[in-house]
Amino acid sequence: xxxxxxxxxxxxxxxxxxxxxxxxxxxxxxxxxxxxxxxxxxxxxxxxxxxxxxxxxxxxxxxxxxxxxxxxxxxxxxxxxxxxxxxxxxxxxxxxxxxxxxxxxxxxxxxxxxxxxxxxxxxxxxxxxxxxxxxxxxxxxxxxxxxxxxxxxxxxxxxxxxxxxxxxxxxxxxxxxxxxxxxxxxxxxxxxxxxxxxxxxxxxxxxxxxxxxxxxxxxxxxxxxxxxxxxxxx
Numbered sequence: 670x671x672x673x674x675x676x677x678x679x680x681x682x683x684x685x686x687x688x689x690x691x692x693x694x695x696x697x698x699x700x701x702x703x704x705x706x707x708x709x710x711x712x713x714x715x716x717x718x719x720x721x722x723x724x725x726x727x728x729x730x731x732x733x734x735x736x737x738x739x740x741x742x743x744x745x746x747x748x749x750x751x752x753x754x755x756x757x758x759x760x761x762x763x764x765x766x767x768x769x770x771x772x773x774x775x776x777x778x779x780x781x782x783x784x785x786x787x788x789x790x791x792x793x794x795x796x797x798x799x800x801x802x803x804x805x806x807x808x809x810x811x812x813x814x815x816x817x818x819x820x821x822x823x824x825x826x827x828x829x830x831x832x833x834x835x836x837x838x839x840x841x842x843x844x845x846x847x848x849x850x851x852x853x854x855x856x857x858x859x860x861x862x863x864x865x866x867x868x869x870x871x872x873x874x875x876x877x878x879x880x881x882x883x884x885x886x887x888x889x890x891x892x893x894x895x896x897x898x899x900x901x902x903x
Contacts, residue, residue: 671822672822675752682751687713687714687716689713689714690823691710691711691823692712695785698781700781709817711820711823713815715745717741718806718809721809727886735873738769741768743768746765762818764816766781783814784812787801787812796829797860799857802831807895809894828852830893837890840889842869842884842886848860
């Protein structure tokens with residue numbers, strides 16, 4: 670299989686964004702287990718956009734956002750699974766990484782950063798809200814990844830385009846974000862107080878009308894996400 674064949678397959682299954690990263694760019698990043706990337710050369714990034722009203726109507730739509738957050742994650746897991754099966758049918762190894770799986774023992778980190786893979790693939794950059802910002806949809810996407818040893822054409826890392834914007838920082842309901850200027854992938858603890866954010870997400874998850882660790886305000890206010898709204902039909 671070649672890049673365009675996997676891209677076409679992902680899009681047919683419902684993906685809105687697709688890219689391939691050279692994992693040599695991520696060897697120094699924290700993973701679980703530590704040797705997770707050792708058997709793989711490339712990371713496939715797939716993303717699904719969530720409907721704009723789920724964010725535009727926040728906080729009133731948080732219960733709806735919670736529901737379709739889960740739907741998008743399930744959709745991504747299915748796409749990653751099918752891509753992995755297709756790659757393995759060609760005689761290569763492929764490991765799908767679930768869309769939403771954080772490990773509390775790792776201080777709210779996952780097996781590998783979907784955002785880091787997506788950025789290295791060139792599909793977007795990491796914004797000051799520490800989410801992937803895509804040119805088409807802003808941060809209004811969910812992500813999953815597939816690690817593989819299949820030779821693929823990798824993209825080039827995306828350039829940070831947040832400029833001096835601080836909308837997400839000023840709008841954070843927990844004041845968990847700190848303003849910082851960075852071009853690549855920042856040290857999380859330098860720009861984000863994860864425990865503040867996690868405490869509020871747990872509060873939302875305990876609400877039976879929400880039931881999931883979602884907030885969405887920093888996604889709602891991002892100008893890149895709003896820009897996607899304005900360009901519809903053009």
